[in-house]
Amino acid sequence: MKRIGVLTSGGDSPGMNAAIRAVVRKAIYHDIEVYGIYYGYAGLIAGDIKKMELGSVGDIIHRGGTMLYTARCEEFKTLEGQKKGIEQLNKFGIEGLVVIGGDGSYRGAQKLTEHGFPTIGVPGTIDNDIPGTDFTIGFDTALNTVIDAIDKIRDTATSHERTYIIEVMGRHAGDLALWSGLADGAETILIPEAEYDFEQITYRLKRGQERGKKHSIIIVAEGAGSGMEFGQKLKEATNMETRVTVLGHIQRGGSPTGADRVLASRLGAKAVDLLLEGKSGVTVGIQQNKLVHHDINEALAETHTVDLDMYTLSQELSI
Numbered sequence: 001m002k003r004i005g006v007l008t009s010g011g012d013s014p015g016m017n018a019a020i021r022a023v024v025r026k027a028i029y030h031d032i033e034v035y036g037i038y039y040g041y042a043g044l045i046a047g048d049i050k051k052m053e054l055g056s057v058g059d060i061i062h063r064g065g066t067m068l069y070t071a072r073c074e075e076f077k078t079l080e081g082q083k084k085g086i087e088q089l090n091k092f093g094i095e096g097l098v099v100i101g102g103d104g105s106y107r108g109a110q111k112l113t114e115h116g117f118p119t120i121g122v123p124g125t126i127d128n129d130i131p132g133t134d135f136t137i138g139f140d141t142a143l144n145t146v147i148d149a150i151d152k153i154r155d156t157a158t159s160h161e162r163t164y165i166i167e168v169m170g171r172h173a174g175d176l177a178l179w180s181g182l183a184d185g186a187e188t189i190l191i192p193e194a195e196y197d198f199e200q201i202t203y204r205l206k207r208g209q210e211r212g213k214k215h216s217i218i219i220v221a222e223g224a225g226s227g228m229e230f231g232q233k234l235k236e237a238t239n240m241e242t243r244v245t246v247l248g249h250i251q252r253g254g255s256p257t258g259a260d261r262v263l264a265s266r267l268g269a270k271a272v273d274l275l276l277e278g279k280s281g282v283t284v285g286i287q288q289n290k291l292v293h294h295d296i297n298e299a300l301a302e303t304h305t306v307d308l309d310m311y312t313l314s315q316e317l318s319i
Ligand code: ADP
Pocket: 009, 010, 011, 041, 042, 071, 072, 073, 074, 075, 076, 077, 078, 101, 102, 103, 104, 105, 106, 107, 108, 109, 111, 125
């Protein structure tokens, strides 16, 4: 293999730049040329492709977002779109591709593999919802952003003795809500993977108030329902003063944490190694702190599971 490509696709996450840098540097280290494909699969179809040098990825390891930009592209879900993408790869003489993104991006990579084009998936999403890896690139940064926001809300919550509801990202996975809730001692955490008992929640909140708790913090993963609606419901049922904060896109940005930079560097470099070994249709990941790879079909057939023991623990510690 003499020339590979790299793209980022779907939702961005902090650390994608560190992963791009690792792909580019590791490839050049092995005397392989690297081409950057801009705007994900949309740029692949359009031929928005440029050669990258060592210096192309200088000074990006600490930056959030993705220097290759990202996009969502409906056309790539069609056979015609995929064929156009492969034509562009052939036109540029690219022989293997690294796709950094979430499970949607993995499906695109799976299609390229099915058409015989060597493709490796690297997990980049703040949701931590990709099977085949314990952690995705961006999760740790988003977790720390959420913790920072909750710490600030906690200060004002103590002053005002209110109940604060904080909605965090996670349409299908409760990891961000669960980890941030545990890290911040939230009274209640609502995640899509577990049903909640509203009576039990109000009982616990009142019991906490009675024993002198100054405030309560409730974290709602967006996949578990709307924070606004939950706040309204709680107010009507208990007469408590409630305030709702929807953290939104600040969770996607920011300089990646050390953990995310290291993870991204390891996974990006591993993807290049796998291409050089002749692998195709695999995803890289980290499990029990070891680099691993899995068949992309198997990874996509699995469902990510949240750690329900941690969920129980969070409830035990916030009585
Ligand atoms: P993420 O990768 O963050 O999960 P999306 O689900 O939006 O983000 O997927 C990103 C892109 O991956 C889509 O816009 C599309 O171009 C491509 N993609 C998603 N699903 C498929 C599919 N079934 N076949 C081919 N390409 C797909």
